[in-house]
Amino acid sequence: MLVGGIEAGGTKFVCAVGDTSGKVVDKICFPTRDPETTLDEVQHFFAKYEISAIGVGSFGPIDLRRDSNTYGTILNTPKTKWKHYDILGRLERDFSVPVFITTDVNAACLGEYKYGAGKDVNSCLYITIGTGIGAGFVHDGIIFQGKNHPEMGHIFVPQHKDDDFKGVCPYHGNCLEGLASGPAIEQRYGKKGHLLSDDQQVWELEAFYIAQAIVNYTVMLSPERIILGGGVMKQERLYELIRKYFMKQMNEYVHVGNIDEFIVAPKLGDHQGIVGAFGLVDGVD
């Protein structure tokens, strides 16, 4: 049984055909343009295959309230052409197969949970730290979702005593995303993170913030494992630093077991989103 997966990102779309074991048969990647042109390209790619269902991890915010008239519609977004665009409706019309939709980071979390770094646990939180910060939580095979979907990157965390940076979040200034996303690093130091590789202080501060967020996530969600991905986490030294600050800040209040197995890197490179989209079709297990 072939299924379709779509990683609908704000800058690029990835479409793939594969199966619910996570195997990819064919894949394409193209830039995100206006909705109709982009979805025409999606249609063109999948037309070659007989697919039985489609899973979508979409950029957002997106309406995921099951009882809503606009379920599956993009909500407020700076990408004005996509505002209020009914991506789910268009896909259902094009393909006449069941379409399952969630957020991009939820799909990525499901991908790691089913096929990657969360395969051996009952619950995991996947955090992506890049242009923005977001997190998805899968528990007993089910993607956690409240009334709509969480926006975990926007939690408030205490600012480091030596850091007076105002933050880059247009809504909150110095929320986590405002203090620790890729653009926050760039604006604080005047250059992009990968050009700051040698500056230990940059990564100590970054780890301090991420660790605080992980303490908050842990006392709130009690996950079995935390998987850290996204562009900023390409700085591999961050894993050790984050573990160090987490242990200091948590101070053994909640026992998380072996820290090296609690805070980990993704196992699926950059493919967790697309196989997670396949995983949506598979449902829970």
Next chain:
Amino acid sequence: MLVGGIEAGGTKFVCAVGDTSGKVVDKICFPTRDPETTLDEVQHFFAKYEISAIGVGSFGPIDLRRDSNTYGTILNTPKTKWKHYDILGRLERDFSVPVFITTDVNAACLGEYKYGAGKDVNSCLYITIGTGIGAGFVHDGIIFQGKNHPEMGHIFVPQHKDDDFKGVCPYHGNCLEGLASGPAIEQRYGKKGHLLSDDQQVWELEAFYIAQAIVNYTVMLSPERIILGGGVMKQERLYELIRKYFMKQMNEYVHVGNIDEFIVAPKLGDHQGIVGAFGLVDGVD
């Protein structure tokens, strides 16, 4: 069908007999002593009734990992005689009926969700602000629980620029519980909260911290309603102040609808815990 409910607190036990509609038939309250003496008193109270099951909301931390050998056992607690006490096992031996156990704040949340201020919504977070700070989350009739249970009162929140209080949490110092619990108020100002009723600044600062925590809870859990209870919330002006700071801090990033229906007072006085214990028996609905 009569059921038993137990609110197993660190300072007092409440036992009640009633039904799963939330009706209380008989009730008793006594101080918490050593485990065996206390549980003897529990046994004595229920012996008069034919109960078909018991629900328990217990102080903690408590082992709620379903696959654990010590499921239903009190974990580390400053009350040394209760440390590692198998409260679930003792109740099962005494009564030979099914016993359902969760944390005190989870039971209180379930009580408000089923019979009180959360009756008309699909998900609610109940936060108690008193000697400690804790929160429970019920979603679609199910009590949220991760690997073990959350400890949401221990999240980190940014400290107010004019507040240099070190906090009273023995683990984290200035986590939410360290900054905003009843003992934090007492230690910061040198007297108990109810003696500070007229001091507007005390409650502005308190509301500032609680609101920040609610922003974090909201972006993480996306609840439909937030119910604030516990001793500190007896200061009724706090509700309006918390709503004011919440709106300012959230800055319309997540739309929560009518704020007066989003952040509310409990509807069950101090009975949410005991009827929530009845509710545990009823299961989900």
